[in-house]
Amino acid sequence: MSASCSSDPEEGGALATDSGAQVAPGVQDGASDADVVSDAGSDAALEDVAVPDASPRPVACGGTSCATALVTILGEGFCVLLQDKTVACWGDNANGQLGRGADAGVIASGVAERVLGLVDVVALDHACAIDASGDSWCWGTGPWLQTAAATTKELAPVKLPIPPAKAIRVARSSTNAGTACALVDAGVICWGTNANGQVMPPERDAGPTTAYQPTQQVLPSGSVVRDLAVGDATFAILDDGTVFSWGANPPIGRVSSLYPDPYPRPLALGGFSQIDAANENVCGVAGAAIHCWGWPKTTTTVTQPFDRALPEILVLPESVVFAATSAGESKVTNPLRGCAIGASGSLYCWGNNLSGQVGDGTKDYAITSVKIAGLPEPAAQVRTTPNATCALLTSGRVFCWGADGVGQLGGGRLKWPSAVPREVVLP
Known part of the structure; x- marks a missing residue:
């Protein structure tokens, strides 16, 4: 996960509030919108798909202001990893997620500015960064292990007391973030609240609001984890494309009688190259196609509580190399919101x-x-919030569109919305 001008995709997640281990109704894969998805069938019927050779296009910086990675932050906002290995953020700041220090307060900003004090950053997710020594630095509101509280609000980056990390993934939602996981030499560790059984089995915890220290997750011996995604459930992507999941059910993406299911088990669908998780919604790339799952689709006339519990393939006009979804959206939308990048960069x-x-x-x-028009170069990464979208292009430029109530489009001011892509002015 280098901060050079070729960047690896970073994923994020979101916090949930379900608690207690209980038996859920039978999970069944239901019908999907024929215009958008084809039913992937039952979990048992899903077939492994080889990991495709196609991958997101690298970023080749063409100027002094260049981003190499793009992520969302708590609420409506975005951060980028810049080519000088610093981090810049813009948008919502009610929870200090812009990381500008106490003097700047918690005022939203449509101007992309550097996070205070971060240098030599090599990886980025949500409002957390990993530096070249493997140290993890986080800011805003989250499970930052600074006190016994489940979360603290940090207006500037603080160092987390965890082992050197290769990746850190923090739950993201519109109101709170209380669970995090990291990929370290020993495997996967998770900490924070355990509302969805993502830290430990619920029968061993002291309640959904208790904060827990980093806890080793039990994966099969010899597993080599390549990446993580954290939403209402946690997803560990192995080198061979197999995905192990645990947490809320849905969106663990597999058949289970436990709700939540705190025990890592594999999805029947294999061949994953990337996953994005946000609250109850998950999308991922497997076999050069995008698959999405999570909480149900609901119409005005009928609700099928588990009709999105298992991965469903979305029909796009070309092979897919990168997927994104958003949190906090009403469950009455059908299909739920998302974006994807094709092998062509479209x-x-x-x-x-x-x-x-x-x-x-x-x-x-x-x-x-x-298909989004108006982007001057192919896209390398895309990130979505409920009300805005930003895309990182192969030139290192960033374009955003949608709502701008808190400056999440990075146009230099607040409340300047756009229904078409508009460039962010990077520092």
């Missing part, structure tokens, strides 16, 4: 568009995927 989005966050110049709900 960007596609779908779902809720009341704020122009799909990026097609309209505010019409996108039942099928829309």
Whole structure:
């Protein structure tokens, strides 16, 4: 996970509030919107798919202001890893997630500015960064292990007391973030609140609001974890594309009678190269196709509580190399919002568009995927919040669109929305 001008994708997640181990109703894979997805069938019927050779296009910096990675932050906002190995953020700051220090307070900003004190950063997720020595630094509101409290609000980065990390993944939601996991030499460790059984089996914990220290997760002997995603459930992607999940059910993406299910078990679908998790929504790339799952799709006439429990493939016009989804969206939307990057570098989005966050110049709900026009270069990464979208291009430039109530489009001021891509001014 280098901070050079070729960047690896970083994933994020979101906090949930379900608690207690109990038996859930039978999880069944239901029908999907024929215009958008084809049913992947039952979990047992899903077949392994080889990890595709295609991967997100690298970033080749073409100027002095260049980003090499893009992530969302708590609420509506974004951060980028810059080519000089510093981090810049913009948007919502109610929880200190812009990391500008006590003097700046918690005022939202449409100006991309550097996070205070961060240098030599090599990896980024949510409001956490890993430096070249493996130290993890986090800011804003989260499980930062600074006190016995489940979360603390840090207006500037603080160092986490965890072993040197290769990746850190923090739950993201519109209101809170209380669970985190990291990939370290010993494997996967998780800490914070245990509302969804992501830290330890619920029968061993002291309650959903208790904060827990980093705890080793039990994966099969010899497992080599390549990456993590953290939402209402945690996903460990192995080198061979196998994914182990644990946590809320849904969205663990597999059949289980436990709710939550705190025991890492593999998804039947294999061949994953990347996963993005946000609250109850998950999308990932497997076999050069995008698959999404999580909480149910609901119409005005019928609700099928578990009709999105297992991965469903979304139909796009080309092979997919990168996927993104968002948290905090109403479950009545069908399909739920997301974006994907094709092997050509073209960007596609779908779902809720009341704020122009799909990026097609309209505010019409996108039942099928829309190819985004107006991007001057191919896309390398894309990130979505409920109301905005940002894309990192192969040149290192960043473009955003959608709502701008807290400056999340990075246009230099607040409340300057756009239904088409507009460039962010990077420091």
